[in-house]
Structures are given as structure tokens and as C-alpha cells.
Amino acid sequence: MPFNKSHILFRNPFKYRRKTPKRTSEKKAAFFIFIVIIALCIGIITTGNFLKSVSSEMALSDATDMITATINDKINEKMSGGQYTYDYFVxxxxxSEGNVTAISANMARINTLSSEILQEVIAATNNGELDLKIPIGNLLGSNILLGRGPKIPIKIIMLTSSFADFKNELSxxxxxQIKHQIILEVKVQIDVLMPWEVKSTEVLSKVLIAETIIVGKVPNTYLSLNQP
Incomplete structure (x- = not known):
């Protein structure tokens, strides 16, 4: 059979090289982007929750400081006249030998003064409400951002469960010789209304308002000022 050049087949050496499908690359890229988006979302949510928690604690602290300052100011104003001495309460x-045989408290005066102070604390607010504006930089806990940024409105509401009372301490x-101290204790229940949540707390303020040194034999039992 004569040799026919037309019967010779020339194969392309590149014809059977395996190629990576384009769709596979696109799927991998899409999956990678999806994972990145999920990670970003988780990071944003986690960071947001952390900042909310920190901001809430900072706002609560500022609200507590504000109420405490109001309470102490009103107590100091009330006691500055010099009328309320140790003998006024006790x-x-x-x-016959000058030894103390009994300590009696004037509960009527104590209850009246407690009520007056609590009323004056409430009167110092807007019917038991206070408005507080805190720069957003303060809520981030950074000294660099302190006092910077837009101010976030915070409302403080004093609850009706607040009360004032007297305590005595003997040492x-x-x-x-016995030191007898009379301490005014004011407890104020507040709600702190923030744009993202509401938190409740108790503000406790203790102020020494009178004291004396009792010299001589002192009875073992005292009429406690803690009694209503």
C-alpha cells in the first residue's frame, strides 16, 4: 500500500491538558467572601455587645455619682445651720455620779428630719427625674476620647422605694470612753434609661451628722437609733 501523507494525524500536545474549570474558581471565591462576611458580622455583633455592656456600666456609674452628689449637697445644706447637734437627736x-444610765433617741425629730431631707433631694430634681448627657467618648472607656463626640441623653428616675434613716455606731x-456617732443613711432606688436599655440600681449615701464622746461607765444596753 503506498504511503499517503494525508493519513498521518498530527495531535495537538495541548489538546488533552486538563484545565481548572472556571466555575470552580468562582465558587471558591464566593465561599471565601461568604466566610469573610460571616466573620465580620460576628465581630461586629460581639464588639457591639461589648461596647453596650461597657457603655451601660459607665452610664450607670455617672448616674450614681450624680445622685450621690445631689444627696450629699442637700444633707450638707440642711445640716449647715447648726441646729442639728448631737443633743437634738439624743x-x-x-x-448622781455622772455615769450614763440610758441613751434615748428622739425618734419624732429623727423621722421628721429624714423625711425632710428625702423630700429636698427629690425637690432638687424634676419631680424625681434627672437628665444627663454623656459624651460618647466617655462611654468607650478611653482617656483619649474623654469628653469627645456627640452627647448621648440619659434619663435618671428616682423610684418611690427610696428612704432615709439614721444609724448609730458605738466604738x-x-x-x-465610748464614741457615739449618728449617721444619716439615704438609699435611693433609680432607673437609668439609656437609648439601648434600662438598668436599675441602688444609690447608698452615708453621712456623719453628729457625734460625742461619752465618758464614764457606760451601760451595756443602748436604746438603738435603728429602731423605727
Whole structure:
């Protein structure tokens, strides 16, 4: 059979090289983008929750400081007149030798003063409400951003469960000497209304308003000022 050049087949060496499908690359890219988006979303949510928590605590702290300052200012104003001395609240009964035999509290005066102070604290607010504006930089806990940024409105509401009371503390001041301190204790329940949540807390303020040193033999039992 004669040789026919037309029967010779020339194969393309590149014809059977495996190629990566284009769709596979696109799927991988799409999957990678999807993972990145999910990671970003998780990061944003986590960061947002953390910032909310930090901001809430900072706002609560500022609200507590504001209420405490208001309470202390009103107590100091009330006590600055000099009318409310130790003898105003307490009567000391002594025997013929000058020894204290009993300590009696004037509960009527104590209750009246407690009520007046609490009313003045409430009167210092707008019917038991206070408005507070905190720069957003303060809520981020950064000294660099302190006092910077737009101000976030915070509302503080004093609840009706607030009350004022007197406590007494007795401690040794030496041989046959007892220090008797009268302490005004004001507890204010507040709600702090933030744009993202509402938190409740109790503000406790204690102020020493009178004290004396009782010299001589002191009875073992006292009429407690803690009694209503």
C-alpha cells in the first residue's frame, strides 16, 4: 500500500491538558467572601455587645455619682445651720455620779428630719427625674476620647422605694470612753434609661451628722437609733 501523507494525524500536545474549570474558581471565591462576611458580622455583633455592656456600666456609674452628689449637697445644706447637734437627736440620762444610765433617741425629730431631707433631694430634681448627657467618648472607656463626640441623653428616675434613716455606731475611744456617732443613711432606688436599655440600681449615701464622746461607765444596753 503506498504511503499517503494525508493519513498521518498530527495531535495537538495541548489538546488533552486538563484545565481548572472556571466555575470552580468562582465558587471558591464566593465561599471565601461568604466566610469573610460571616466573620465580620460576628465581630461586629460581639464588639457591639461589648461596647453596650461597657457603655451601660459607665452610664450607670455617672448616674450614681450624680445622685450621690445631689444627696450629699442637700444633707450638707440642711445640716449647715447648726441646729442639728448631737443633743437634738439624743438624750443622755445620768445617775448622781455622772455615769450614763440610758441613751434615748428622739425618734419624732429623727423621722421628721429624714423625711425632710428625702423630700429636698427629690425637690432638687424634676419631680424625681434627672437628665444627663454623656459624651460618647466617655462611654468607650478611653482617656483619649474623654469628653469627645456627640452627647448621648440619659434619663435618671428616682423610684418611690427610696428612704432615709439614721444609724448609730458605738466604738471604744479609750478607758471608760465610748464614741457615739449618728449617721444619716439615704438609699435611693433609680432607673437609668439609656437609648439601648434600662438598668436599675441602688444609690447608698452615708453621712456623719453628729457625734460625742461619752465618758464614764457606760451601760451595756443602748436604746438603738435603728429602731423605727
Amino acid at each position: 438624750n443622755l440620762q445620768k445617775d 471604744s475611744a479609750g478607758i471608760n
